[in-house]
Amino acid sequence: MSDVSVRATRQAVEEARLARQRSFRRPQRTVDATRATKDGLGGRHLGFGLTLSSGFIALFLLWRFAMQWDSYPTPVPTLAAWIILLLATVATLVLLQRLSNRMPTWLFLAVLATGEIVVGLDLAGYGSGDPTVFPTAAAAVGALFTALVTVRRGREVVAATLVLGAVVAAGSLTAARTDPFIWAPAILTISLCVCPPLIGVSVVRTFRRMVQRELDLVLVQSTVSQPSSAVGMLASEELARIDLDAETLLDDVATGRTALPLSPAKSAAAASLATQLRLHLIEGRRETWLHHALTESEFLGPAVNLDDPAGLAGLLSSAQRDALLLAIWLLISDTDAAEPTVSLVLGPLGRSKGLAIGEMLRFPIQMVIEGVPRRRVDPETWQAIRVVGPHIDTVRSGLLHVDIECSIDNPADA
Amino acid sequence: MPRIAKERDRLLRRTARVTGFAASATTLAFLAIPGGLAVSVILVVVPMVLLLFVCQYLVGQNGAIRWVLPIVLLGNAIVLIVAFTSTVGLGLNVVEEAVIGCVAAAAVSSVAPVLVVGPRRQVLLAAAFGLTLACVALVTVSANGSVLPIALTVCGWAALSLGGWWIAESVPRVLHRIAAIGRAHQAERHASELEAQRRQGARLLHDTVLATLTLLAHSGVGVSPAALRQQSADDARLLRLLRLGGLPTPSRSGVYTLEPATSSMLGSTLESVKQRFGRMGLDVDWHGSGQVLLPSDVLDSFLLALGECLENVRRHSGVTRADVTISDDDTTVRAMVTDAGKGFDISAVGTERLGFAESVVARLRDVGGTARLFSSPGSGTTVVLEVPK
Numbered sequence: 001m002s003d004v005s006v007r008a009t010r011q012a013v014e015e016a017r018l019a020r021q022r023s024f025r026r027p028q029r030t031v032d033a034t035r036a037t038k039d040g041l042g043g044r045h046l047g048f049g050l051t052l053s054s055g056f057i058a059l060f061l062l063w064r065f066a067m068q069w070d071s072y073p074t075p076v077p078t079l080a081a082w083i084i085l086l087l088a089t090v091a092t093l094v095l096l097q098r099l100s101n102r103m104p105t106w107l108f109l110a111v112l113a114t115g116e117i118v119v120g121l122d123l124a125g126y127g128s129g130d131p132t133v134f135p136t137a138a139a140a141v142g143a144l145f146t147a148l149v150t151v152r153r154g155r156e157v158v159a160a161t162l163v164l165g166a167v168v169a170a171g172s173l174t175a176a177r178t179d180p181f182i183w184a185p186a187i188l189t190i191s192l193c194v195c196p197p198l199i200g201v202s203v204v205r206t207f208r209r210m211v212q213r214e215l216d217l218v219l220v221q222s223t224v225s226q227p228s229s230a231v232g233m234l235a236s237e238e239l240a241r242i243d244l245d246a247e248t249l250l251d252d253v254a255t256g257r258t259a260l261p262l263s264p265a266k267s268a269a270a271a272s273l274a275t276q277l278r279l280h281l282i283e284g285r286r287e288t289w290l291h292h293a294l295t296e297s298e299f300l301g302p303a304v305n306l307d308d309p310a311g312l313a314g315l316l317s318s319a320q321r322d323a324l325l326l327a328i329w330l331l332i333s334d335t336d337a338a339e340p341t342v343s344l345v346l347g348p349l350g351r352s353k354g355l356a357i358g359e360m361l362r363f364p365i366q367m368v369i370e371g372v373p374r375r376r377v378d379p380e381t382w383q384a385i386r387v388v389g390p391h392i393d394t395v396r397s398g399l400l401h402v403d404i405e406c407s408i409d410n411p412a413d414a
Numbered sequence: 415m416p417r418i419a420k421e422r423d424r425l426l427r428r429t430a431r432v433t434g435f436a437a438s439a440t441t442l443a444f445l446a447i448p449g450g451l452a453v454s455v456i457l458v459v460v461p462m463v464l465l466l467f468v469c470q471y472l473v474g475q476n477g478a479i480r481w482v483l484p485i486v487l488l489g490n491a492i493v494l495i496v497a498f499t500s501t502v503g504l505g506l507n508v509v510e511e512a513v514i515g516c517v518a519a520a521a522v523s524s525v526a527p528v529l530v531v532g533p534r535r536q537v538l539l540a541a542a543f544g545l546t547l548a549c550v551a552l553v554t555v556s557a558n559g560s561v562l563p564i565a566l567t568v569c570g571w572a573a574l575s576l577g578g579w580w581i582a583e584s585v586p587r588v589l590h591r592i593a594a595i596g597r598a599h600q601a602e603r604h605a606s607e608l609e610a611q612r613r614q615g616a617r618l619l620h621d622t623v624l625a626t627l628t629l630l631a632h633s634g635v636g637v638s639p640a641a642l643r644q645q646s647a648d649d650a651r652l653l654r655l656l657r658l659g660g661l662p663t664p665s666r667s668g669v670y671t672l673e674p675a676t677s678s679m680l681g682s683t684l685e686s687v688k689q690r691f692g693r694m695g696l697d698v699d700w701h702g703s704g705q706v707l708l709p710s711d712v713l714d715s716f717l718l719a720l721g722e723c724l725e726n727v728r729r730h731s732g733v734t735r736a737d738v739t740i741s742d743d744d745t746t747v748r749a750m751v752t753d754a755g756k757g758f759d760i761s762a763v764g765t766e767r768l769g770f771a772e773s774v775v776a777r778l779r780d781v782g783g784t785a786r787l788f789s790s791p792g793s794g795t796t797v798v799l800e801v802p803k
Binding site for chain 2 (some may be wrong): 017025027031041045046048049050052053054055056057059060063064121140162182183184185189191195198201202203205207210211213214218219221222223225226230231232233235236237239243244246247249250251253254257260261262264266267268270271273274277278280321337380388
């Protein structure tokens with residue numbers, strides 16, 4: 001293949017990916033089935049753990065508060081700050097359990113306001129005293145904010161944390177201290193304050209991405225048990241919608257809501273409904289499970305090009321289907337590199353006439369993988385590919401080619 | 415199960431990396447404080463911190479023990495170097511304390527999340543913690559410093575070990591719940607497919623709906639408004655029944671039945687086709703036998719093809735009357751649709767333009783039938799449809 005044609009192919013693949021990303025839509029049934037749980041999926045458990053973990057940081061700060069007790073001009077405001085912080089944390093955790101992981105904005109703002117009160121009290125307390133005294137409760141507000149990482153958007157928590165860090169920094173550094181050594185405890189305080197929530201946000205982001213991918217996979221894995229060709233959820237919904245539109249239109253005509261003869265706009269609507277209905281009924285729009293899996297997947301859809309004119313994917317056994325889907329999914333999702341693509345060509349079917357009874361039908365599956373070097377392909381992927389059939393893999397012009405030889409039961413024997 | 419473990423380890427690695435990066439960056443900030451550490455010490459420690467970054471990045475890539483060990487050793491080396499190059503006799507200054515605390519409590523302990531799973535790794539976790547604590551205690555005692563670095567080290571390791579362990583617990587929990595959602599979704603998919611098949615199976619119904627929609631698309635020209643309203647009301651009612659879960663079939667004189675029959679009587683259904691075209695102003699005369707039993711899919715295709723032929727007559731022939739002759743033998747049912755209209759030159763018009771190939775031929779071919787078309791200008795049109803019994 002020449003360089004020019006490789007580039008042209010890549011560009012075409014890229015355009016196809018963008019088009020599919022834009023047009024991606026999940027079936028309504030799928031949305032309904034997952035919506036109830038998706039937002040809080042595993043979040044409560046994780047959030048509690050992260051809060052507990054950052055509690056140790058707060059514990060350290062509390063110990064430090066105890067150590068510098070004698071150095072305060074008066075420790076009362078800081079003590080009050082700690083008590084408020086403790087109560088606020090307990091109240092937040094209890095409310096979060098009650099509110100099923102959806103934190104309303106008023107509560108979020110209330111927690112932020114409480115945090116600011118704590119900071120204010122703490123900074124007022126240590127004021128102009130001993131230069132070795134540093135904010136404690138104010139920095140521990142970071143632990144309180146960590147409790148919010150699973151229930152609010154990451155960037156909201158990050159913004160709140162950065163503001164908190166800036167206030168604590170201002171408080172630590174503005175006191176009349178000329179000794180640059182004093183920066184060390186200040187930096188320590190600031191990082192103890194901002195790191196737990198920021199790390200928490202990062203963990204939760206990775207966690208959510210994992211949950212989304214897994215969810216995407218299990219949702220399309222249900223296609224594996226389909227018959228060799230099926231209408232698919234999207235087309236099914238489309239047909240139901242067209243039927244409903246037609247019913248509404250006909251009902252309007254019948255009851256006289258729409259006057260006869262029809263306006264040009266209405267007759268155009270009727271014509272387009274008739275065309276869509278014909279397409280859905282007469283063509284017998286049925287596709288293989290693999291086509292449905294790819295079109296219904298947010299991750300696979302944009303990244304996989306499927307060429308299966310004869311619908312051979314539908315002939316694969318359910319173990320082969322499962323393995324093929326898993327192999328593609330592992331190739332796409334198991335990489336840090338940006339956006340790999342997989343091209344799949346199924347067929348042509350080998351000799352199909354004159355086979356003895358019980359003899360298997362054979363056809364090749366050609367996978368061309370771009371963006372995943374061979375050494376980064378997971379052993380589990382190869383294992384899955386072996387389930388589909390014996391394979392040969394080669395690297396040509398930077399692309400990994402995997403040629404699988406599929407054997408399937410002859411449908412004529414059944 | 416192996417995938418769950420993989421996802422869990424990936425999350426733990428990322429946690430270790432981001433924590434390590436934050437800690438190493440903070441350490442560099444301490445080193446930048448003027449006068450905190452001797453320049454020669456800084457020149458040694460900064461490359462070591464950069465090496466820490468590299469190892470932390472690699473731990474984030476694969477979580478291998480061979481990148482964990484250098485982090486632990488490098489970190490403790492930094493602790494010892496900073497402490498033992500400190501000015502003798504004055505104890506540790508606050509910058510040195512901060513560097514030691516930060517490295518021991520966060521930069522080294524960042525490996526904790528990748529060591530929480532599995533007994534061998536847990537032993538390593540305990541050993542790494544023990545070593546770090548011992549180093550920090552040693553330098554604190556020997557320099558007679560404050561206990562701040564020790565307290566910070568204990569808290570940091572506790573926070574990261576607990577955090578990592580908790581994350582490791584969270585992942586299988588959530589993945590099991592996702593698997594449950596997947597099973598529920600499989601049922602949804604099955605239901606959706608049945609729904610689609612039910613709707614696609616209601617061919618006779620869609621046939622009359624399509625005919626009515628086509629009439630409306632032509633603004634109902636040539637049909638009396640009353641008849642069109644009547645037809646629309648019938649079809650809307652059928653669609654409503656379909657939507658509510660039935661399998662309605664249009665039949666004689668406005669009586670609708672919900673029949674999942676495997677075979678239907680041809681006679682009664684022919685009557686409904688006749689009624690429909692009657693309302694649209696095309697009189698259809700039936701000839702021949704009226705009681706033929708056909709499998710329902712064949713019947714649907716046959717009636718659809720017949721309806722399409724009559725629709726063509728109504729729209730193109732210029733006459734208001736068509737004859738349909740039904741005959742059958744042992745294997746085949748045959749319908750001949752004849753009109754005395756203006757006809758056309760088949761070779762000039764092309765059957766595709768009439769939608770004939772798509773709507774009639776294809777539909778019949780699905781059930782093993784055929785269609786033939788005869789016409790010439792001025793002498794009407796005849797279509798012969800055949801389906802197997």
